Amino acid sequence: MSNSLTTPGIAPARLNPDVYAEHFDDLYPDYDPHEAMVAADRCYFCHDAPCITACPTEIDIPLFIRQIQAGQPEAAARTIFDQNILGGMCARVCPTETLCEGACVREAAEGKPVEIGRLQRYATETLIAKNSHPYTRQTPTGKRVAVVGAGPAGLACAHRLAMKGHDVTIFDRHEKPGGLNEYGIAAYKAAHGFAQAEVDWLMQIGGITLHQGWSLGTDGTLLELQEQFDAVFLGMGLAGVNALGLEGEGATGTRDAVDFIAELRQTSDLSTLPVGRHVVVIGGGMTAVDAAVQSRLLGAEHVSMVYRRERAAMSASDYELNHAANEGVKIITNAMPVAIHANGAMREVEFAYTRAGVTGVEPTGETFRLKADQVFKAIGQTLVGAPDGVALEGRKIKVDAAGRTSVPGVWAGGDCTGGGEDLTVTAVAQGRDAAESIHASLMNSGA
Amino acid sequence: MANLTTNFIGIKSPNPYWLASAPPTDKEYNVVRAFKAGWGGVVWKTLGSEGPPIVNVNGPRYGAIWGADRRLLGLNNIELITDRPLEVNLREIKQVKRDWPDRAMVVSLMVPCDEESWKAILKHVEDTEADGVELNFGCPHGMSERGMGAAVGQVPEYIEMVTRWVKQHSRMPCIVKLTPNIADIRKPAEAAKRGGADAVSLINTINSITSVNLDTFSPEPMIDGKGAHGGYCGPAVKPIALNMVSEIARSPETADLPISGIGGVTTWRDAAEFLTLGAGNVQVCTAAMTYGFGIIKELTAGLSQYMDEKGFTSVDQLVGRAVPNVTDWQYLNLNYVTKARINQDLCISCGRCFAACEDTSHQAISMSPERVFEVIDAECVACNLCVNVCPVADCITMEEMPKGAVDPRTGDVVSDYANWTTHPNNPMAKAAE
Numbered sequence: 090m091s092n093s094l095t096t097p098g099i100a101p102a103r104l105n106p107d108v109y110a111e112h113f114d115d116l117y118p119d120y121d122p123h124e125a126m127v128a129a130d131r132c133y134f135c136h137d138a139p140c141i142t143a144c145p146t147e148i149d150i151p152l153f154i155r156q157i158q159a160g161q162p163e164a165a166a167r168t169i170f171d172q173n174i175l176g177g178m179c180a181r182v183c184p185t186e187t188l189c190e191g192a193c194v195r196e197a198a199e200g201k202p203v204e205i206g207r208l209q210r211y212a213t214e215t216l217i218a219k220n221s222h223p224y225t226r227q228t229p230t231g232k233r234v235a236v237v238g239a240g241p242a243g244l245a246c247a248h249r250l251a252m253k254g255h256d257v258t259i260f261d262r263h264e265k266p267g268g269l270n271e272y273g274i275a276a277y278k279a280a281h282g283f284a285q286a287e288v289d290w291l292m293q294i295g296g297i298t299l300h301q302g303w304s305l306g307t308d309g310t311l312l313e314l315q316e317q318f319d320a321v322f323l324g325m326g327l328a329g330v331n332a333l334g335l336e337g338e339g340a341t342g343t344r345d346a347v348d349f350i351a352e353l354r355q356t357s358d359l360s361t362l363p364v365g366r367h368v369v370v371i372g373g374g375m376t377a378v379d380a381a382v383q384s385r386l387l388g389a390e391h392v393s394m395v396y397r398r399e400r401a402a403m404s405a406s407d408y409e410l411n412h413a414a415n416e417g418v419k420i421i422t423n424a425m426p427v428a429i430h431a432n433g434a435m436r437e438v439e440f441a442y443t444r445a446g447v448t449g450v451e452p453t454g455e456t457f458r459l460k461a462d463q464v465f466k467a468i469g470q471t472l473v474g475a476p477d478g479v480a481l482e483g484r485k486i487k488v489d490a491a492g493r494t495s496v497p498g499v500w501a502g503g504d505c506t507g508g509g510e511d512l513t514v515t516a517v518a519q520g521r522d523a524a525e526s527i528h529a530s531l532m533n534s535g536a
Numbered sequence: 537m538a539n540l541t542t543n544f545i546g547i548k549s550p551n552p553y554w555l556a557s558a559p560p561t562d563k564e565y566n567v568v569r570a571f572k573a574g575w576g577g578v579v580w581k582t583l584g585s586e587g588p589p590i591v592n593v594n595g596p597r598y599g600a601i602w603g604a605d606r607r608l609l610g611l612n613n614i615e616l617i618t619d620r621p622l623e624v625n626l627r628e629i630k631q632v633k634r635d636w637p638d639r640a641m642v643v644s645l646m647v648p649c650d651e652e653s654w655k656a657i658l659k660h661v662e663d664t665e666a667d668g669v670e671l672n673f674g675c676p677h678g679m680s681e682r683g684m685g686a687a688v689g690q691v692p693e694y695i696e697m698v699t700r701w702v703k704q705h706s707r708m709p710c711i712v713k714l715t716p717n718i719a720d721i722r723k724p725a726e727a728a729k730r731g732g733a734d735a736v737s738l739i740n741t742i743n744s745i746t747s748v749n750l751d752t753f754s755p756e757p758m759i760d761g762k763g764a765h766g767g768y769c770g771p772a773v774k775p776i777a778l779n780m781v782s783e784i785a786r787s788p789e790t791a792d793l794p795i796s797g798i799g800g801v802t803t804w805r806d807a808a809e810f811l812t813l814g815a816g817n818v819q820v821c822t823a824a825m826t827y828g829f830g831i832i833k834e835l836t837a838g839l840s841q842y843m844d845e846k847g848f849t850s851v852d853q854l855v856g857r858a859v860p861n862v863t864d865w866q867y868l869n870l871n872y873v874t875k876a877r878i879n880q881d882l883c884i885s886c887g888r889c890f891a892a893c894e895d896t897s898h899q900a901i902s903m904s905p906e907r908v909f910e911v912i913d914a915e916c917v918a919c920n921l922c923v924n925v926c927p928v929a930d931c932i933t934m935e936e937m938p939k940g941a942v943d944p945r946t947g948d949v950v951s952d953y954a955n956w957t958t959h960p961n962n963p964m965a966k967a968a969e
Binding site: 123126127129130133134135136137138139158194195197198 | 603604605885886887888890891903907927
């Protein structure tokens with residue numbers, strides 16, 4: 090081992106080679122059957138349960154927990170997958186504290202909700218680990234649907250359509266399917282190749298063809314897809330990233346957090362992945378947290394996460410922020426970057442303290458500097474390459490409640506559309522619901 | 537500090553907790569450990585006649601049911617009486633009684649249903665200087681098929697006959713242990729009394745199958761693919777035992793018959809409940825088998841604290857205190873009108889009360905879109921189901937309507953005590969007019 094925590098600049102192999110596997114392993118191991126039984130026993134089987142309402146995919150949570158209690162996690166998994174075919178990943182990445190667990194009556198009663206996320210993971214794992222797919226396709230309809238994007242929205246849409254008997258082709262720009270599940274979340278949330286295992290398991294429904302390395306606009310147009318297919322679903326996510334708008338933003342050592350996270354996920358030997366001794370992450374969302382925590386796990390000595398407004402306004406959940414703090418990330422709020430000080434390579438970021446002003450955040454006049462060998466920008470992603478003719482709402486594709494875009498025969502869902510909170514689970518719900526709408530439309534058209 | 541010493545039919549013990557006749561009292565080693573831990577007495581595991589000892593199965597002899605965290609709720613067993621030679625047991629009983637003179641030593645007996653067999657065993661037991669005998673008329677498996685145990689306990693005439701032999705051939709106090717596998721527990725108790733028993737102890741275990749293996753289709757506990765019913769005990773049987781104890785305690789024929797209460801005693805509170813329903817002491821088995829003898833410290837300290845809080849200085853003062861309040865349904869006050877009250881500050885909005893009432897009861901709880909649950913007095917029959925299914929203690933309570941108020945459900949004015957015997961709908965009441 091050549092480097093250490095204190096090696097200056099950006100360097101790989103800061104840690105003993107043995108610890109990488111441990112650092113990036115599952116944050117929480119799966120429940121064993123007894124733990125699951127005890128956790129499930131805490132569920133009150135509420136009438137018209139608030140947790141169901143709080144779940145964007147409306148999983149019948151009390152039912153699946155009761156099925157665990159009754160000794161049939163496979164049946165519980167089926168209950169989950171009926172509503173959310175990516176229930177395995179959602180169990181890992183959902184901000185449950187603001188969704189189902191936040192609505193759990195035991196949260197209100199004692200500040201300790203039923204651990205729905207972990208129970209969901211326990212249930213879904215039983216089926217996925219067995220590689221047992223519980224659904225079969227209905228009679229083929231002969232209808233063909235194109236899905237753009239193999240992320241949560243596209244996969245959920247494709248699976249539901251395939252189940253209904255339609256033939257689906259998924260077009261995706263990456264080398265591997267999964268979208269953000271594969272490229273956009275921290276490694277310890279989807280350890281042991283779970284994202285690919287889940288896609289493989291999902292594909293067992295049949296009737297879905299994956300077409301990787303295909304970008305909309307570059308390799309084909311929406312018009313061409315419309316000509317070749319009976320319907321099109323757009324679930325291409327947000328491929329662009331917001332910039333700070335500061336001079337020197339291109340200095341060596343500054344990078345988009347999403348790229349760093351994606352590279353980390355695709356690196357088999359993490360000791361080869363360089364990281365700064367002093368890392369600054371700018372942003373307050375899940376992406377910022379994932380970049381900051383993983384920097385620490387790679388051996389960065391000092392990691393700060395800086396957000397321009399107050400902590401309550403951060404989109405990262407308290408759970409995520411506490412986890413980051415636990416891992417040694419320093420969280421600084423009410424500070425906005427005003428200058429990058431580089432000498433070819435990054436040296437310092439200058440921040441101004443902020444306060445809430447009439448027109449938004451405004452600097453107080455006081456500034457400070459943070460040492461930075463590496464800066465990760467995590468201030469939001471943007472839609473790029475929206476096909477011509479598809480109406481936007483704000484900066485995202487405009488859809489109705491059923492996921493229809495302004496173009497007949499074209500549906501959309503997931504992060505590229507407005508309305509949602511850009512959560513995996515929301516994307517799944519939108520993909521699923523669009524599939525139902527596409528199905529209804531294809532079967533009614535008689536064409 | 538309350539005095540926990542008890543004198544049960546002349547048998548003294550430093551506290552009212554005896555270990556019941558069962559595996560924990562099968563040999564000197566266990567019993568000495570129990571006495572060292574602080575148990576007040578034991579009923580030595582049932583002895584049989586001289587001769588080759590009985591044999592037990594060599595596979596599982598216990599089955600159980602559990603809560604989610606493996607809390608043992610009910611236990612069943614197919615073990616028989618002691619399988620050790622009679623002389624070994626007698627020698628050990630004598631030794632232990634000599635070493636622990638302040639502890640109660642009662643010997644459980646089960647021999648064939650003839651006078652000579654009883655006469656013979658009683659002589660042996662007297663030689664040990666034990667404090668008394670308990671007649672095992674309750675064991676529901678194995679021995680009953682050989683005409684002993686519950687086979688005797690289910691026939692009051694046999695109970696009376698054997699008890700009479702025992703009293704005739706022994707100076708020792710005699711406790712008759714009753715089986716609950718019978719329709720009316722008062723009948724065997726009355727028979728024991730007629731036969732001269734000094735006390736009864738109850739309940740013995742209940743015929744049971746704890747579960748069925750759904751792969752092999754065999755009952756549990758399973759012996760080579762088969763299962764036999766065993767005796768059920770532990771926390772799950774306590775309500776059955778409490779009722780049977782109270783039946784004997786309040787029956788005019790047996791009200792003066794001392795009772796040793798058995799059945800699911802797990803904490804001091806269970807023991808106190810048995811005492812208030814007329815038991816002069818209690819016997820414990822499953823709790824000790826689950827947690828070991830160390831629980832005696834909680835059992836004694838807990839009862840002592842409770843008695844201090846209530847101002848009871850001796851166990852006698854607690855015995856039977858609830859018996860006058862056990863009555864028959866027909867004497868319950870039909871003019872005692874209550875309504876469920878939901879404490880909105882404590883309510884966590886789970887809606888279990890609503891589901892229970894709406895689906896299975898009287899549609900007397902309303903639910904608002906904001907998940908506020910309220911009782912509809914005009915529908916509430918005060919059944920208490922909402923109280924029982926609510927996961928929050930004291931969130932739903934029953935509030936008594938004052939005299940003179942109008943029950944919105946019936947339109948009747950709440951008036952003075954009146955019961956079924958005088959109710960106009962009762963044909964018998966009309967006949968009496």
